[in-house]
Amino acid sequence: xxxxxxxxxxxxxxxxxxxxxxxxxxxxxxxxxxxxxxxxxxxxxxxxxxxxxxxxxxxxxxxxxxxxxxxxxxxxxxxxxxxxxxxxxxxxxxxxxxxxxxxxxxxxxxxxxxx
Amino acid sequence: xxxxxxxxxxxxxxxxxxxxxxxxxxxxxxxxxxxxxxxxxxxxxxxxxxxxxxxxxxxxxxxxxxxxxxxxxxxxxxxxxxxxxxxxxxxxxxxxxxxxxxxxxxxxxxxxxx
Numbered sequence: 001x002x003x004x005x006x007x008x009x010x011x012x013x014x015x016x017x018x019x020x021x022x023x024x025x026x027x028x029x030x031x032x033x034x035x036x037x038x039x040x041x042x043x044x045x046x047x048x049x050x051x052x053x054x055x056x057x058x059x060x061x062x063x064x065x066x067x068x069x070x071x072x073x074x075x076x077x078x079x080x081x082x083x084x085x086x087x088x089x090x091x092x093x094x095x096x097x098x099x100x101x102x103x104x105x106x107x108x109x110x111x112x113x114x115x
Numbered sequence: 116x117x118x119x120x121x122x123x124x125x126x127x128x129x130x131x132x133x134x135x136x137x138x139x140x141x142x143x144x145x146x147x148x149x150x151x152x153x154x155x156x157x158x159x160x161x162x163x164x165x166x167x168x169x170x171x172x173x174x175x176x177x178x179x180x181x182x183x184x185x186x187x188x189x190x191x192x193x194x195x196x197x198x199x200x201x202x203x204x205x206x207x208x209x210x211x212x213x214x215x216x217x218x219x220x221x222x223x224x225x226x227x228x229x
Contacts, residue, residue, distance in 0.1 A: 044220065045205060100211065103218055
């Protein structure tokens, strides 16, 4: 069975601190996608990134970076120099490639960035 | 941003009444989904559609039905609402092409069943 675990329920940091959100997944599939979504206080869900299991290269987008490690079944998300606007709930999700109807979400990590 | 709207955005209803939530898309995507979001559970799939009149159950489908008579509209119906169906409901769409095989979400509907 597929499962996504986000063990950090809530994280609080002060602006400009770096913060890493952990995501650990379980799957028997050999090909799969991993996703991160952001849910700001306004409530909408915003797509951030999709990575496939073939590509373990880390990805950087501005202050955001993602570390994918198949050996530890983890897909961690780091925000560098956090800002108040980064305050949100962040969800990690998993699906099998070719069967992306079954999108399995973690329970989310609430990040609060204080000025 | 994906062109997805949900209506109503907020609704309060009483136990036992029927409720229909609407998801409308302007992207002409084939796949549409209904999720519910509850504390401690993340998002869970209720039903999804892979084309007009083609639907299938998700993880938490009991007490819900769906219909899709047009590509752009996907309706979620609670035949007889219960307090356990108080939740935030999200619609999502996807076109499933390999380059964009990602679900994009609507703004959500907050439903309260008293």
